[in-house]
Amino acid sequence: MLYYNINNPVEKxxxxxxxxxxxxxNTGLYMPETIPCFPESFFREMRDNELxxxxxxxxxxxxxxxxxxxSIKLITSDALNFxxxxxxxxxxxxxxxxxxxxxxxxxxxxxRFLAGVLGYITQxxxxxxxxxxxxxxxxxxxxxxxxAGKEGIKVVILYPSGRVSRVQEFQLKYAAPNITAIxxxxxxxxxxxxxxxxxxxxxxxxxxxxxxxxxxxxARLFPQSVYYFYALxxxxxxxxxxxxxxxxxNFGNLTxxxxxxxxxxxxxxxxxxTNINNSVPLYLETGKFVPHPSYHTISxxxxxxxxxxxxxxxxxxGNDYSQIKKALAGYWFTDxxxxxxxxxxxxxxxxxxxxxxAVAYLGLKSYMAGAPSTGIFLATAHPGKFPEEVEKxxxxxxxxxxxxxEPVWKSEHFKAPDxxxxxxxxxxxxx
Numbered sequence: 001m002l003y004y005n006i007n008n009p010v011e012k013x014x015x016x017x018x019x020x021x022x023x024x025x026n027t028g029l030y031m032p033e034t035i036p037c038f039p040e041s042f043f044r045e046m047r048d049n050e051l052x053x054x055x056x057x058x059x060x061x062x063x064x065x066x067x068x069x070x071s072i073k074l075i076t077s078d079a080l081n082f083x084x085x086x087x088x089x090x091x092x093x094x095x096x097x098x099x100x101x102x103x104x105x106x107x108x109x110x111x112r113f114l115a116g117v118l119g120y121i122t123q124x125x126x127x128x129x130x131x132x133x134x135x136x137x138x139x140x141x142x143x144x145x146x147x148a149g150k151e152g153i154k155v156v157i158l159y160p161s162g163r164v165s166r167v168q169e170f171q172l173k174y175a176a177p178n179i180t181a182i183x184x185x186x187x188x189x190x191x192x193x194x195x196x197x198x199x200x201x202x203x204x205x206x207x208x209x210x211x212x213x214x215x216x217x218x219a220r221l222f223p224q225s226v227y228y229f230y231a232l233x234x235x236x237x238x239x240x241x242x243x244x245x246x247x248x249x250n251f252g253n254l255t256x257x258x259x260x261x262x263x264x265x266x267x268x269x270x271x272x273x274t275n276i277n278n279s280v281p282l283y284l285e286t287g288k289f290v291p292h293p294s295y296h297t298i299s300x301x302x303x304x305x306x307x308x309x310x311x312x313x314x315x316x317x318g319n320d321y322s323q324i325k326k327a328l329a330g331y332w333f334t335d336x337x338x339x340x341x342x343x344x345x346x347x348x349x350x351x352x353x354x355x356x357x358a359v360a361y362l363g364l365k366s367y368m369a370g371a372p373s374t375g376i377f378l379a380t381a382h383p384g385k386f387p388e389e390v391e392k393x394x395x396x397x398x399x400x401x402x403x404x405x406e407p408v409w410k411s412e413h414f415k416a417p418d419x420x421x422x423x424x425x426x427x428x429x430x431x
Contacts, residue, residue, distance in 0.1 A: 058226050080226070136163065
């Protein structure tokens, strides 16, 4: 399997190169040259399989022969050592809970898989790697946890000052000595811009091996396809079309779902559900993509005005707007509507949802009002990560299953200006 640069399709690289570079010199993202499609028998048989087994079968076609089968099995079993249950709320509405991993967010799946892949690469090549990542919320904590203590790997995480929750910031500051959390004076788009600038810096990349743990790295994004397969494996006696609503910010999660669909997953349509950072829903309405500055909301992990994976989404459909419209619907919602949805989920179904999951519920509800379907919405974070918002909406006090008051390891942490030269100098000295 080769991977092509979506900005220059003639450029094709191996899996190792795609994972270690994350993006090309012209900031193009990598995609697999072909996406295999499973036969119908695979979907019948997967109902009898466990999550790690499904993960191995789904990821193997894009990982071999660069990574041997036994190593893929080990990576998937280590990464997915927790459950991803599908809960039924009523006759036609399900919720897929993605927050049962160590940092209580869906990002655990991709981050742990990527950590396994990069761990295999560093051992195979006997090289040290610097992982640079921008976070608007849950990515940072998941990456810090997944890479904590990984020998030969240094992780540098940029996050916007004052724009992440208390729990999210805690997970960044207390992970491991090989983790550095940089609190940037700016928003997520500023963090992402500095990351992209670093990857385009040829001189820097000649000094160090620099890669990303954001969803711009295909090995972080693609494993998320697995839980879409697992969701349908848990469903029985479904007679109406299945639609899935995905709370979206940088659109890696949704892109993974669209890849699963290209692999044959029988989903009728995906729903892009966003907060007021609505550049993609507006594109689906108008055919014009107009990025904008990030707007701060209570669903902060989705505060992305210029989603990095939008170009990947276009590439999956050959930049054909009509084909994208067939596969994808889009809705966006305000904080007030999000709080009302959290209240409704609790009052109607006794279900406590965080703000991001509530946005996904709203998108599903909006779509199903005009199209009878069996709907799944993704619950991407544990409600205990957003206790103030949950209590405001439901009157219920929630906490995380494990206390965050007794850290074992402390990360390196400091504040920094929105200045690439500062970041460049720091990265040059990471090893």
